[in-house]
Amino acid sequence: MKTFEEKFTAWIDDQLSDAERAQFEAALPDRPAADAEKEQAHKLGAFLKEQLKTRAMANEEFFHHQLRGRIAREKADESETQSLPDLRTTWWSIRRLLWAGVTSLAIFVVCTFFVVREKQTQDQSQYLSQILNARVDPAVSPDATVSIFQTKEDRVTVLWVDGLKSLPSDYAAK
């Protein structure tokens, strides 16, 4: 106890030891006034105790009924919360699911790329791989078209010439 208020309260409530009480009372500047204060405090306490008698609760059964209802709802809410999956677990599941989806998609794209590429390569090797269009001398044959069809497997090349009026000497078969 340090402050005057604390010591004074303990003195009023007779909570000081004999030594503390003697010391405190010796230090009081006005003992009769302090005694009057103590008496007042005791009167106030007795007055409050007498006047503020415990107020009976009206309809105690209904109080219990209402309380039981609230507790039952609390329990129901609690069990509902417990039955729900943990938020963190849910979050991890969603994350994992997302990663799995992205990985699957990536694998699919890579596989598709290689499959399509392989297919194109096969097409080129099995069938006509290249068509070359060329125009011969425009002064001589302005509408002439030369197409080359090539099959690598069979080592065959077909030269298709269309609209050619005359064959330049350079192109003449030797």
Added chain:
Amino acid sequence: MHTEATPAEADVSELDLVKQSQAGNTEAFDQLVSRYRTRVFGMIYNMVHNEQDAWDLAQDGFVKAWKSIGRFRGQSSFYTWIYRIIMNVTIDWLRKKQVKGAGAEFDDAIQLKEINPASRTVPKAEALPHERMEQREIRQRIDAAIAQLTPEHRAVILMKELEDMQYHEIAEALDCSIGTVMSRLFYARKKLQNLLRDVYENI
């Protein structure tokens, strides 16, 4: 501090009831409520001065107690523990009400300015004779005087004067030091003496 059951019976069975409540037994908790509802309700009523509010706050307090009963370790008496919950609920409510309502009625600084620790509280000569004052009026005077205390000061003086609780029990219930309890008690008494001396001196 007094309990509604005999001390020996109350101590033994109360512990059992607490353990059963902790295991989820609502019937056991219901019995604990039965033991303390009257005192709890009376205490709250003396702090808020309204029956419906006291009812609601008692409900809130007991529901909160149910939800946190698993954390009760028996380091204090169950009554002190439940009082702590009830006081928290009630003081919070009073503070919110004060914020919504008018003014700095509960401002400690203002109160300390208004109360001179050295002031005397001898009765005034012009006090009304108690014969002319009806019981209802006395109660209204008391309620009005208590309403001028901070929620914490109300709690301290009511627990001390009505419940005969020890300083350490009040400190535990209000989660403050014993010195704070004594200091609050000092100012609460001074305030009530100043406001009610003409009443209690003439009864």
